[in-house]
Amino acid sequence: MKRPITLNVNGVARTTEVEPRALLAHVLRDQLDLTGTHIGCDTSQCGACTVHLDGRAVKSCTVLAVQAEGRAITTIEGLTPKGGLHPLQRAFWEKHGLQCGFCTPGMIMTAADLLAHNPKPSEAEIRHALEGNLCRCTGYQNIVAAIQTAAAGR
Template identity: 70%
Template sequence: MGHTIKVTVNGVTHEATVEPRMLLVQFLREVLMLTGTHIGCDTSQCGACTVLVDGVATKSCTMFAVQADGREITTIEGLAANGDLHPLQKAFWEEHGLQCGFCTPGVIISSYDFLKRNPNPTEEEIRHALEGNYCRCTGYQNIVKAVKKAAQSM
């Protein structure tokens, strides 16, 4: 009852046979061992599992692996190019935009998509854009600062 899928993740194409009920996030974590994408809630609220699907921020717990067939996925592991941190990663580091780090990959990926759509956002727009990503540690203040800083350097 497996389906064979071909998915490009962080520039590498993988072929795998998966159960139809396997979620994209499970495929990333358990088949490809890309454990930077986290599962925080099972109900699509928390955003810890956010990845880019064909460039669009998507909660990978809301999508089946078979739906990713033929598509391009970018996870947090694929954001740094040739070992150079992406400006968002740098800004989160510099502005103390993370504490426990669990929500961080999802927040960074959501911000990546957001800044593409809105390269020069206000604080209010950043806060609104991050509604789908919960963070229980930072109170969001330094996340907002980090996104603003990244916007300036991108």
């Protein structure tokens, strides 16, 4: 049965009706029109759906929307400052850290969590942090470079 829930998404309280089984990723995309969060797998491997829950990167395809009730959700749309770009977004652009762009929002959300808690990560630490984000286009090299660039600019 559907039930109304209120999600705090990107600083705004959004009320919507969901079934308990609805995945957060589906609710964000289909009901709240936040389609920057993508879905790339069904086993919690690819990380395309990464958002922040209470400031920490999680895979929104592995969280039920009802579990997220009452917690703060940030999506790629919420990370983007009005009229500008987040330093990580700028760095991904600068360093050609994306090709098809499908994995990019998830990559950026994971990288944001990494840098929030480890402002100057080594290359090995960056690659370790990206284990849960798959990219089929870039070979990761320029993604790593982008994150290093964003870290250097902090």
